[in-house]
Amino acid sequence: MEVLLGITGKDFTLIAASKAAMRGATILKASDDKTRQLNKHTLMAFSGEAGDTVQFAEYIQANAQLYSMRNETDLSPSALANFVRGELAHSLRSRKPYNVNLLLGGVDPITHKPSLYWLDYLAALAPLPYAAHGYAQYYCLSILDKHHHPDITLGQGIKLLTLCTDELKRRLPVDFKGMTVKAVTKDGIVDIEFDDDKVVKSA
Amino acid sequence: MSGIFAINGGACVAMVGKDCVAIACDLRLGLQALTVSNNFPKIFQYGDVFLGLTGLATDVSTVSDLFRYKVNMYRLREERDIAPRTFANLVSSTLYEKRFGPYFVGPVVAGLEPKTGEPFICGFDSIGCIDFAKDFIVSGTATDQLFGMCESLWEPNLGPEDLFETISQALLNAVDRDALSGWGAHIYIIEKDKVTKRLLKGRQD
Amino acid sequence: MADRYSFSLTTFSPSGKLVQIEYALNAVNQGVTALGIKATNGIVLATEKKSSSPLADPTSLSKISLITPNIGMVYSGMGPDYRVLVDRARKVSHTGYKRIYNEYPPTRILVQDVAREMQEATQSGGVRPYGVSLLIAGWDEGVLPEEEVEALAAKAAAGKEDDGEKKKITGKTGGILKGGPMLYQVDPSGSYFPWKATAIGKSATTAKTFLEKRYTEGLELEDAVHIALLTLKETIEGEMSGETIEIGIVGPPADHLLGVEGVEGARGPRFRKLTPQEIEDYLTNL
Numbered sequence: 270m271e272v273l274l275g276i277t278g279k280d281f282t283l284i285a286a287s288k289a290a291m292r293g294a295t296i297l298k299a300s301d302d303k304t305r306q307l308n309k310h311t312l313m314a315f316s317g318e319a320g321d322t323v324q325f326a327e328y329i330q331a332n333a334q335l336y337s338m339r340n341e342t343d344l345s346p347s348a349l350a351n352f353v354r355g356e357l358a359h360s361l362r363s364r365k366p367y368n369v370n371l372l373l374g375g376v377d378p379i380t381h382k383p384s385l386y387w388l389d390y391l392a393a394l395a396p397l398p399y400a401a402h403g404y405a406q407y408y409c410l411s412i413l414d415k416h417h418h419p420d421i422t423l424g425q426g427i428k429l430l431t432l433c434t435d436e437l438k439r440r441l442p443v444d445f446k447g448m449t450v451k452a453v454t455k456d457g458i459v460d461i462e463f464d465d466d467k468v469v470k471s472a
Numbered sequence: 473m474s475g476i477f478a479i480n481g482g483a484c485v486a487m488v489g490k491d492c493v494a495i496a497c498d499l500r501l502g503l504q505a506l507t508v509s510n511n512f513p514k515i516f517q518y519g520d521v522f523l524g525l526t527g528l529a530t531d532v533s534t535v536s537d538l539f540r541y542k543v544n545m546y547r548l549r550e551e552r553d554i555a556p557r558t559f560a561n562l563v564s565s566t567l568y569e570k571r572f573g574p575y576f577v578g579p580v581v582a583g584l585e586p587k588t589g590e591p592f593i594c595g596f597d598s599i600g601c602i603d604f605a606k607d608f609i610v611s612g613t614a615t616d617q618l619f620g621m622c623e624s625l626w627e628p629n630l631g632p633e634d635l636f637e638t639i640s641q642a643l644l645n646a647v648d649r650d651a652l653s654g655w656g657a658h659i660y661i662i663e664k665d666k667v668t669k670r671l672l673k674g675r676q677d
Numbered sequence: 678m679a680d681r682y683s684f685s686l687t688t689f690s691p692s693g694k695l696v697q698i699e700y701a702l703n704a705v706n707q708g709v710t711a712l713g714i715k716a717t718n719g720i721v722l723a724t725e726k727k728s729s730s731p732l733a734d735p736t737s738l739s740k741i742s743l744i745t746p747n748i749g750m751v752y753s754g755m756g757p758d759y760r761v762l763v764d765r766a767r768k769v770s771h772t773g774y775k776r777i778y779n780e781y782p783p784t785r786i787l788v789q790d791v792a793r794e795m796q797e798a799t800q801s802g803g804v805r806p807y808g809v810s811l812l813i814a815g816w817d818e819g820v821l822p823e824e825e826v827e828a829l830a831a832k833a834a835a836g837k838e839d840d841g842e843k844k845k846i847t848g849k850t851g852g853i854l855k856g857g858p859m860l861y862q863v864d865p866s867g868s869y870f871p872w873k874a875t876a877i878g879k880s881a882t883t884a885k886t887f888l889e890k891r892y893t894e895g896l897e898l899e900d901a902v903h904i905a906l907l908t909l910k911e912t913i914e915g916e917m918s919g920e921t922i923e924i925g926i927v928g929p930p931a932d933h934l935l936g937v938e939g940v941e942g943a944r945g946p947r948f949r950k951l952t953p954q955e956i957e958d959y960l961t962n963l
Contacts, residue, residue, distance in 0.1 A: 358534050362573065387508060393480060393529035395501050395509040406506060550786060561779035587819075 270443050271303065271316035273402040274409060274433055275372040277383040278421040282374035282453045285430055286314045287445035288465070299446040307333035308343040309457050311375035313353070316402055317390060318368035325360075325367045329353055346375025350386035350394060358392035366390070370402045374453050381455045401433075408440050409433040423452055427461060438469040476576045477527045477598075479504065481652025483612035484514055484524035485643055486582040486593040487626060488605075489635035492663045493591040495522045495582040496643045498614075498674070499656040501529055510655035510676070514612075517667075518543040519553035522660055523563070524580035526612030527598070531575040538566065556583030556592040560602060567600030574598045578611035582662065589664050608642075614653045617646035632661050636670070644674055683802030697806055698799055701754075701865035704808035705877060708753035710912050711740070712876035712884050713812040714905050715860040717822070719898035719947075720814040720927040722751045723905040724878075725913050726920070739950075741925040745770050745781040746946035748815035749925045753878030754865075755808035762807060766791050784815030784859035788869050796867025810877040811863040816927050816947040819856025858927055874904075880912035887911050898928055906963055917960055919953025926951060 272287035286303035289296050304314045305326045313329065315322045332352070337343050344352065350373050360367045373386040387400040399413040412432055421429065427450070434448055447465025451458055481502045486495040501512035515524045516536045523539060525532040542562060546554050554562070560581045567575060579596045594602050595609035603609065608626050610618035621642035630638055640659055647654035657672040687697040711724035724740050741751045742763045750766070752759040769790045774782040782790070791811065799806050862877060863869045874892045876884035891904045902924065906917070915921055925948060932945035951959075 354530075354533065358530055361530065389503070391479075391528065391530040392533070393501065394533060395512055395529075397509055400508075406503075406508075410506075550783065558778045558780060562777060564779075565777045 270441060270445060271403055272405040272434075272437060272441075272445050272448070273303070273314045273316050273370070273372050274399075274405060274430060274448075275314070275374050275385045275387075275397075275401070276399045276413070276417065276426050276429055277374070277385045277419070278423060278426045279419070280376070280381065280383060280454060281423045281426065282312075282376060282383045282385050283423070283426045283430060283450065283461070284312050284314050284372060284374045284453070285434075285448045285450045285463070286316070287447070288449055289444070289446035291443075292319065296444075296446065302449050304449060304451060305330045306458055307349055307373075308337050310343060310378050310453060310455070311346050311349050311373065312451055312453050312458050314372045314374075316370050321367045321369050325357075325369045326371075329356065343378060345377055345379075346373065346384045346386070347377075347396075349373060349375070350384075350388070350396075354388060354392050354394040357388060357390070361390075361392055372400055372402065376453050376455050378455075383453070404441065405433070405437060408436045412436060423454075426452075427463070430463075431467075434463075435467070435469045438467075439471050477578065478613050478652060480527075480529040480532075481613045481650075482512075482514055482526045482529075482532075483610075483614035483618060483643065483647050483650065483653040484526045484578070484580050485608060485610045485618050485622065485639060485646075486522075486524065486580045486595075487608045487622070487630075487635060487639050487642075488591040488593055490629040490631055491584075491589060491591070492632045492635060492661060493582045493584060493593055494635045494639040494659065494661050495524055495580065495593075496639050496657055496659040497524050497526070498612075498643065498647050498653040499658065500647075500653050502652060505651065507655065513658050515658055515660060516540070517660075518559065519547065520586065520662075521554060521556045521559045521581065521583040522662065523559075524582070524611065526578045526580075528576035531577045535575050535577050535579070539563070542566070553586070555586050556581060557585065559583070560592075560594050560596075563596060564600040564602050567596060567598065571599050578615075580609050580611050582609075582660075584662060584664065612653060614646045614650035617649045618642060621646045632663055632668075636661050636668075640670075640672060644672065648675055685800055685802055686805055687799045695799065695866075698866045701806040701808050702810075705754040705810045705865065706879065706881070708755070708809070708878040709740075710876055710878035710880045710884055710909070711751045711753045711812055712874070712888070712905060712908055713751070713814055713860050713862075713872065714874040714888065714892065714896070714901040715814075715858050715872065716896040716898040716901040718858070718928070719816075719901070720858045720860050721898065721901045721905045722749065722812055722814050722925040723902075723909055724751050724753075724923050725909060725915070726923045727915070735920045739923070741923050741950055743946070743948055743950075744787065744813075745775075745815070745948075747781060747817075747927070747948055748784055748787055748813065749927070749948040749950075750811050750813040751923075751925065752809045752811050753881075754810060758807045759809045759811075762791060762794065762809065762811065765794050769794075783817045783819075784813065784861065785817075787815065788813050788861045788863060792863050792867045792869045795863060795865060799866060806865045808865065810865065811861075812875070812877060813861045813863060814925070814927050814948070815859050817856045817859055821857045822855070876908070884908050884912050898926065902926065902959055903963070906959055910963075919955075919957040919960070922956050922960075924951040924956055924959075925949070 274285040276283040290298035290301035371388040450461040450463040484497040497514035501509040608622040656674045659670045661668040874888045930945040935945045
């Protein structure tokens with residue numbers, strides 16, 4: 270029951286991932302960071318099978334950084350999303366496919382347009398204004414359908430995110446130990462302080 | 473509702489008219505009953521030829537990228553655009569290459585023969601068996617509904633405007649009775665020296 | 678170990694020449710003359726069929742080969758090398774084209790495939806260049822030269838009122854949808870040239886001088902066969918007969934070679950070899 274959320278706004282993309290590292294019914298860690306920075310303007314969040322996730326994410330991260338070093342320029346978020354899709358699609362028809370779901374958020378370094386890409390382990394790729402993975406989809410997408418606008422500010426985005434996490438705390442049967450929240454803007458990636466201790470009463 | 477072809481949902485249809493052809497698709501991308509995106513087009517243009525792909529979304533992307541590559545290479549090698557019939561045979565042989573580990577797609581090809589201007593449409597199964605048709609081709613999770621709509625609405629020698637109306641109504645009403653497709657549509661009307669693309673909003677529920 | 682390392686036998690000389698290729702061309706220039714003439718409605722390929730002994734059976738000898746129903750070729754140079762190339766050409770026209778597109782390759786594509794094979798033999802380890810030059814003749818589906826002229830004229834006539842985008846005849850990359858007869862020469866180096874008329878082999882220079890005098894624009898196939906025989910007569914050593922001359926033509930679809938009748942849309946091959954009797958008929962009219 271990992272939670273991945275992504276929201277784009279006027280000039281930013283928010284990426285949030287649950288902090289709990291779980292194995293079966295046990296929470297092993299309550300400060301897990303399920304995100305990797307691919308370059309200055311692109312951040313990737315991941316969930317899925319234990320070993321695969323970090324392995325795949327860091328493979329992508331290494332390749333993105335290699336590209337930046339070789340060419341002295343960063344790949345755009347859309348280029349990275351399609352690269353990741355290619356790698357994942359290749360893996361899908363291999364002997365042991367990666368079981369990883371991804372959200373890739375970024376701001377284009379040239380146009381400053383925010384973008385968010387949804388990828389599942391089958392390597393289905395969809396560019397979206399807001400997205401989620403796992404059970405969070407069932408609780409959050411309807412909230413985002415109602416309240417999201419493409420031109421919201423970062424503050425409004427964080428409020429929207431809180432709306433989502435409140436619902437998750439209310440409805441999910443396990444404690445996901447709060448969220449790591451990061452925002453991608455034209456100036457780079459910043460950590461967002463997020464109140465994980467807020468108690469939400471169940472219905 | 474089950475099976476690999478129906479995970480993401482989606483529908484596509486092509487029709488023959490008088491000196492024109494039409495091809496249309498829905499825009500939904502889902503995971504079972506959950507809709508993930510309402511902007512996932514399933515028709516791809518390669519020069520003067522159009523390819524519709526329904527089925528597993530990952531294979532829709534993989535296969536459309538593959539044919540973009542193959543058609544671009546063809547164009548560079550032969551210094552001409554690929555003809556619809558030639559492209560259809562390319563699709564067939566490419567899919568059959570993966571006979572024992574197929575792409576989970578239901579392709580549809582539409583275009584006009586370059587020399588005669590004759591309409592050409594055809595469909596395929598996932599391992600490349602071609603279904604040549606004189607009237608219409610349907611594909612995707614709304615196949616049954618599309619067959620019903622096309623059988624009742626289509627008639628021979630429709631002009632471009634009438635063909636647009638026919639294919640639009642056929643698709644829109646078919647996907648409304650399919651939980652896995654819908655959420656808007658792309659319609660292409662292909663004439664001798666003009667291609668018209670229209671975006672239909674459709675029902676958003 | 679020996680097969681792990683192998684170097685190309687064709688290497689540059691200090692002056693920048695590839696002498697192996699020049700030697701291969703020498704082999705070609707000792708070969709029996711072959712020629713090709715393109716007409717408006719077809720092509721003729723012709724060569725002399727020399728048997729080394731009066732005991733040899735001339736009917737078993739064949740220098741002009743069918744590659745696809747619409748493409749054929751002839752050579753000058755080393756016979757065994759030619760047979761290898763014929764095999765490769767026939768194979769690649771299927772594996773690299775018919776099995777993919779369910780149609781036969783256009784002449785230029787086939788020529789490029791054969792030329793690639795010949796070029797590779799100049800750069801690969803452990804092989805020598807092919808000792809042949811080829812003349813490849815074929816017919817391509819597409820806009821015929823005369824149709825193109827008509828279309829251009831029609832466009833010029835309609836040009837005044839409507840200069841807008843008329844449906845283009847040419848491909849998107851500035852290329853061609855050109856159909857009709859195509860004649861190419863391919864050399865051991867892998868270079869290839871399109872020709873209106875040309876000759877290769879021992880008396881190529883004499884034959885080409887003769888062709889330059891005789892060739893005219895708007896030639897018909899029948900005239901081309903006539904000129905081919907006259908040219909051959911200039912260079913030939915023995916007597917000319919149906920047995921000693923070989924002729925291949927690209928012409929109208931030869932439906933009688935189809936083997937079936939009444940199949941709708943079935944078209945016979947455009948490339949075919951003339952029978953000794955047909956050649957004799959042309960020779961008597963010479």
